[in-house]
Structures are given as structure tokens and as C-alpha cells.
Amino acid sequence: MKCLFIKKPSLLRDGIAELLKRRFSDSQITCREDFSFQEAKEASLIIIETSEALTCKEQLETIQSEGVKIVLWVEDLDKKQAAPLFKLGLYGYLYYNIDEETLIQALRFVLDGKRYVSPILGGMLIEVYCDQDKKQMRPPLELLSxxxxxxxxxxxxxxxxxxxxxxxxxxxxxxxxxxxxxxxxxxxxxxxxxxxxxxxxxxxxx
CATH class of the missing domain: 1.10.10.10 (Winged helix-like DNA-binding domain superfamily/Winged helix DNA-binding domain)
Structure with missing residues (x-):
């Protein structure tokens, strides 16, 4: 795995990077303060904080469409700020106070091609989805009984x-x-x- 962690320098960023290096020992973990499109395209997993993600929404959408897994790192529960990023349908939305084991499980889930949302962000995401135009429901009836x-x-x-x-x-x-x-x-x-x-x-x- 080649993981790119895009976040302003802090003790929290350094601590998470060290945790990822320990738990994903065969992976390359790189920390950056700013987003680089070319570097991001070469990653398999990107963890990016909200403020930086807001500056490159279209590029993130393009990169994700090419198979890169993108996880949003949220530290401010501001629905108005985060709503445009929630609508991108990224692979993960993680709140910063997530515990170590849950973080690792969430990232493994994302790497397996599944999606993960921290429960504390669930309510905000539900509001965003419900604010969208309500088109006709189209449930795949064969999926569930x-x-x-x-x-x-x-x-x-x-x-x-x-x-x-x-x-x-x-x-x-x-x-x-x-x-x-x-x-x-x-x-x-x-x-x-x-x-x-x-x-x-x-x-x-x-």
C-alpha cells in the first residue's frame, strides 16, 4: 500500500503516521501539507483533511474515479463546510477522535473496496443526502427480502x-x-x- 496523508504538520499527524507505519509495515506512508495531483494519482490510499480537500474537490473526484481510495479526515463538525465533500461519495469519512483500533479497521475496510463512516458523522451525512432533490425511489428489490x-x-x-x-x-x-x-x-x-x-x-x- 502507498498511503498519502495530507494534513498540516502536528503531533496528531505524526502520531497517526507512526501508527500506520507500525500496523501496515509493508506499506509506504508519506505525509504532506499540500495536495499534489501527480503524487496523489500514484497513491493507493489518500487520507486528507477537510480544509485541504475543499481546495481540490474536482481533482479528488477524478482520482477516485481512477481507483484511488480517498478518506476524509474531519476535525470540525461544520455541515456547511463539509457538505460538498460528503456529496463526493468518498470511501471514508473519519472523525479525528477515532481510536486506534477502529482507525485501522476502518482503513482495512476501505482498502478492501468498502466504505466507512464514523458514527458521529453519520447524522451530518444523512442531512446532506436528505437535502438533495428527492427523485423517485429505486431500491434493488432483489437485494433484500x-x-x-x-x-x-x-x-x-x-x-x-x-x-x-x-x-x-x-x-x-x-x-x-x-x-x-x-x-x-x-x-x-x-x-x-x-x-x-x-x-x-x-x-x-x-
């Missing part, structure tokens, strides 16, 4: 397992099984990412 679509719709509405069980007259255990099946079929790590995927792809709406 009828009951799984019903459960996913309630997850989108923010229902807990207990509330879903009450609404659909199911046991809590049955709901847990449906949720696990949904996560597996959608290839996502958790409920937050399942909801975001359904909204982003306009399968369901709030």
Missing part, C-alpha cells in the same frame, strides 16, 4: 431494535437477525453505514 426492506426503512427512520420489533410484531432476536443479514448483504460494518448507503443510493428516504 421484503421484510429486510421493511426493517431497513425503519432503521433509516432511526428506530431501535425494540421499536422495530414492536412496529413489525417481531421478537427482538428476530430483528437482530434481520439487521445482521442486512449488514451482510449491503457489505457495510454497522447500522449507520447501512442507512447512509440506502439514502445515498436513493433506495429509501426519511
Amino acid at each position: 421484503r421484510r429486510e426492506w421493511e426493517v431497513l426503512q425503519l432503521l433509516v427512520k432511526g428506530y431501535s431494535n425494540i421499536k422495530i420489533a414492536d412496529a413489525l410484531f417481531l421478537s427482538d432476536k428476530t430483528v437482530k437477525n434481520y439487521v445482521s443479514s442486512i449488514l451482510h448483504k449491503l457489505n457495510v460494518p454497522d447500522r449507520t453505514n447501512a442507512v447512509l448507503k440506502a439514502l445515498k443510493k436513493q433506495w429509501l428516504y426519511l
